[in-house]
Amino acid sequence: MDNSQENNLSEAQNELYQWIKNYFREFQHSPSIRQMMQAMNLKSPAPIQSRLKHLQEKGYLTWQEGKARTLQIVDEIFEGVPILGSVAAGGLIETYTDIQENLDVTEVFKKKNVFALTVNGDSMIDACIADGDMVLMEPITDSYSLKNGTIVSALVPGLGTTLKYFFKRGNKIFLEAANPNYEPIELNKENVIFQGKLLAVWRKV
Amino acid sequence: MDNSQENNLSEAQNELYQWIKNYFREFQHSPSIRQMMQAMNLKSPAPIQSRLKHLQEKGYLTWQEGKARTLQIVDEIFEGVPILGSVAAGGLIETYTDIQENLDVTEVFKKKNVFALTVNGDSMIDACIADGDMVLMEPITDSYSLKNGTIVSALVPGLGTTLKYFFKRGNKIFLEAANPNYEPIELNKENVIFQGKLLAVWRKV
DNA sequence: TATCCATAAAAACAAATGTACTCTAATACA
DNA sequence: TGTATTAGAGTACATTTGTTTTTATGGATA
Incomplete structure (x- = not known):
């Protein structure tokens, strides 16, 4: 370096x-x-x-x-770490570049009221969200602005909190897993409270 | 607040x-x-x-x-966010707990000389490391202390840099993908330079 | 060799700064 | 009401610290 x-x-x-x-x-x-x-x-x-x-x-x-x-x-962001390049996770094709950028994970934290959740289970595994991961969520103030395909944490009263893809079709809400072993959940919008939408994933090994 | x-x-x-x-x-x-x-x-x-x-x-x-x-x-980590509980990514079983912890992603950054790499490709997809993710790496000073199963970024001279599982068997080094579509790479230890081992994964959506 | 220039050492100085101490005012409580 | 406790003002002092100046050293260059 x-x-x-x-x-x-x-x-x-x-x-x-x-x-x-x-x-x-x-x-x-x-x-x-x-x-x-x-x-x-x-x-x-x-x-x-x-x-x-x-x-x-x-x-x-x-x-x-x-x-x-x-x-x-002045140059570098305080908590940033240098991004030294890209790495191939496919074949041995990419080479180390010397472009000096900066990874600033704290930028996400600057949004107000961001909170974190620990993930239990594997229903989002195909979205590369694994058991034990931390997900950073932004509170949802207006559920009408949610776009289809967003990953949200939703509270279904009496049942619990779950992390799923959000889809809206007509008056129905669908919560879909990223794992074929789980069936989509169909709900009326009165029966679900959206807590947050996914901003980032953090995994410490 | x-x-x-x-x-x-x-x-x-x-x-x-x-x-x-x-x-x-x-x-x-x-x-x-x-x-x-x-x-x-x-x-x-x-x-x-x-x-x-x-x-x-x-x-x-x-x-x-x-x-x-x-x-x-000292107390609050500057950029920390509250961990509000755990979320089910399996079924609707887990409930919101009120345990108030703090997610401190910067703790990883405190280690000396931590650097980041951008991931290209899908060879580590089964380890939930996807194309476009940032991986935070700790420099490897002593390649002898590497444990089998560690995820490392390795430079194979003349070929490039790659992110793989590390395995050592006898005098041979094996770099294995987390994707059955990729064959393991077998090397002599003279032919590989280890740059860092995986500390954390960061994905911004 | 002689000259120039950048770097390091040494010393000294003044400003910034943490700390300690005393005294006064405000507040709480019996 | 009187007393005890706490917070703030004022002052003083020693240390830390940025800055300046002078001198010495080493390397490059003509």
Whole structure:
């Protein structure tokens, strides 16, 4: 992962930049110049200032002049991780590209009132939602705007909550699994409460 | 979302806490006590110290004693969302529980040098990793510690990068797809470079 | 070889900042 | 009403920290 050249950074600048990003990831706040000095095995703060200045000129960092520990990474999103390329899950055809993008999973979280559910069972397995997955849901305020094919969590009073594809045909609501072993559920719209629609799936292994 | 009571925070403490979280969101670094003082319309730093101390005792914040701008939010994960319960993806059996946990997807990001890859193809479809998913990977430093069955991204020089199950039998390395349409790849360990092992899967819909 | 330039060391300084202490005002409670 | 508790104001101090300046070093270049 040496991208010092394409990013127009010297070795020392790049090393500092990577270290700063890791420090932010661990402590959630800015390091001080003397901390960076120690981390870079230097004995005076001047070289760090020089490198910071270069990083600023090249648009990687900024800070509030004269204020302690006010570094801010402008380029990369805080919690992002680098997307190093694409990987073939088919054959050995795709190659590693060096495009530097950023995965920001937190963008989904910015929506108001997003909540998560743990998935039990395999009825959505053909949609690649497995037992134990976490699904992130956005509350449904207006069930009329639901589009056919949306994955929703629905509460059928007296029965329970389930995760299914949503379909509306006439006055009937159909909740369909992504698994041929399960039959579609047919309901009148009075008999179902929609809680949320699917935003994202998260699986930790 | 007034959770001052349930969180056992006084009005003043809660107001400060919310302000700090917003400051972090905007500037990505910790505010100073005097900044908080101004924001709370106070004229001395003492009350802020008191409130911070209370927030620390209740487990909301921490900081490095004596160091400037080293606040850290400990309790709530910044981007966390509430896990409202579990949802049946099988039948209508599970019911909504009220257990209040917190989904913290960022915990995975705390590991050093985590990177992401975009998945192309369907060779891992039976492991519920679909075309277009993002996979979060942890760099592999020591390929000898890899356990059979781990999902890895491997670079076969001259061919490309691929996402597969890892198996070792004797001196041979096998890379197996989670899709019967793909044949296992048999390699000598000199002919493969392991880049990362799977930590998590992220799919935005 | 001589010169130039970038980097590092060293020291010193001033501003920012966390912390401690005292005093006063407000509030709650018996 | 009186007292105890808590919160805020004011002040002072030591440390942390960004910044500046001077000097030394190493490498590149003519």
